[in-house]
Amino acid sequence: MTNICLKVSYDGTNFSGFQLQAGNIPTIQGALEAALNRIYRQPVRITAAGRTDAGVHALGQVVNYPAPFYIPVDKIPRAINSLVPREIVVWEAEKRSARFHARFSARKKFYSYTLDRAPFPRVMKRRYTWHCPFSLDLGAMAEGASLLGGRHDFSAFRARGSSTGSPVKTLHRVLVINLPDQQLLRFTFEGEGFLYKMVRLMVGSLIRVGRGRLRPVDLAEALAGRQPGAV
Helix, strand or coil, rough: CCCEEEEEEEECCCCCCCCCCCCCCCCHHHHHHHHEEEEEHHCCCCCCCCCCCCCCCCEEEEEEEEEEECCCCHHHHHHHCCCCCCCCCEEEEEEECCCCCCCCCCCCCCEEEECCCCCCHHHHHHCCEEEEECCCCCCHHHHHHHCCCCCEEEHCCCCCCCCCCCCCCEEEEEEEEEEEHHHHEEEEEEEEECCHHHHHHHHHHHHHHHHHCCCCCHHHHHHCCCCCCCC
16 A cells, blocks of 8 residues: 555634544545545555644644555545645645554644734634734733743643643743734744644733733743642
């Protein structure tokens, strides 16, 4: 079998996350596997670099699967795109070695979270931003973001329902990027992996810092386990 790697973008608004679920629940994995099953006329299971939650979007999700038989890789994206909902687009396919595994071969993962800072919500941005017109102390938020970087036990930023895996993760970089001309504020997180809803919880805590409801040092205290409920 040929190991095929796909790069996928999707608007996750109408999906219950990436991972396949029981019942007739729409997921990204379910839509992709349904398309592959039709193309190869047999069940095909994909593996993803990571699982996104309900309503989360992706620009470059990486997946791989063992192709039951040969199809030219340049024809695979068009074949899949003709069968999946229009919110999903496969924009690259390539052959990889048998050792390649989308999850275990991943070196870094990137998440971004964007705030709409306009006085009123902007209709065309509502799916991709969170409206937050409040006054924010960007300096304090940047300080708090810098404290999140590094290798820590992120149990304080772990939502209920997380897997039982280790809460110790490494964040290589956390940035707060102000885009005043666009009235946007963007958070970017670069790390080896993330816990369930970890990014949302970190963003929420940084916003509380920006509004003066937390101190930047409170985030460090939470990471150290001294005030786990502070965030």
